[in-house]
Amino acid sequence: MRKLASLVALAPLLLAPSGALAASATYNVSMTGVQEVPGPGDPDGSASGTITLDDASGLVSWSFTYAGIDVPTAMHIHGPNAPAGATASPFIFLSTATTGGAGTLMGSLVHADLAQVTQILSSPDSFYVNIHNEPFLGGAISGLVGALAQAxxxxxxxxxxxxxxxxxxxxxxxxxxxxxxxxxxxxxxxxxxxxxxxxxxxxxxxxxxxxxxx
CATH class of the missing domain: 1.10.1200 (Non-ribosomal Peptide Synthetase Peptidyl Carrier Protein; Chain A)
Structure with missing residues (x-):
């Protein structure tokens, strides 16, 4: 009887469709001016932090600290699959407004296109994040998302x-x-x-x- 009760309890999991399990992940991102393509980026600039994506809700959240660069004016996730030495188009626009103090970029948004969030989660190696400012309109610092997916x-x-x-x-x-x-x-x-x-x-x-x- 105990075995039967256990099987009954498992039934909803066994009958659930394969697409019912949503994916989410948090990636550690390290940005530098050297990684900015085609460059040059800011040689003194750096940033580190995390980006979290959830393809069930479309929630994209981020938390970065930066140093050695002017005030950020834009930040994007770019991709997918930029050719070597070239930039990819902005894929998701991230706000530079911050809920933290000076030297931070912290925020979140609900991205309407869930397919784009899923695409990043399924192939993080194909995307990178960068920060723009007035002296470096093309991008001051940049870092790969996929490099963090190795672990x-x-x-x-x-x-x-x-x-x-x-x-x-x-x-x-x-x-x-x-x-x-x-x-x-x-x-x-x-x-x-x-x-x-x-x-x-x-x-x-x-x-x-x-x-x-x-």
Missing amino acids: KRAQAVDRRRDLERARSRELARVGARPVQRIEVVESLDRELRVEDPEQLAQTRLLLLEPAGHP
Whole structure:
């Protein structure tokens, strides 16, 4: 009975469409004048901070501190896929108004085009952020979004490896089971996000047990 109750509790997750899980991510961005393309940017300028995107709400938020540049007049996310040595068009316009003090750029907006937010989340390597000011109208400092996605991708690979190992351990423990039960496990792989691989292993083991198992 406890197993049946557990399966009933899992049903909404197993039946949810694959697109039901929205994506969000926070990227650390480091900007310098050297990275400004085609340049020259401000050799004394720098900024560091984060950009967070959520493709369910369209929320884009940012928090930067900057130094060595004149007062910012514009800031954009540019992309995608600028040719080497060339600029890409502004993709999302970020406000230079700040809720912080001097030397900060902090704010948020709800971007109407959710597809654009999704595009950045799916391919952050193709985008960069830059800050403009009066002395450097083309851009004073710039930094890649995708350069910050390297660690995230590595974490995703590690997590996938952990899940695959957990699944192998389960299948070795329970032996052969009906094909439809394996399909449920594979569906759980796609639909259920569990941070702890061992927790996911226990859930799958429950689903892999044959009908009528005590």
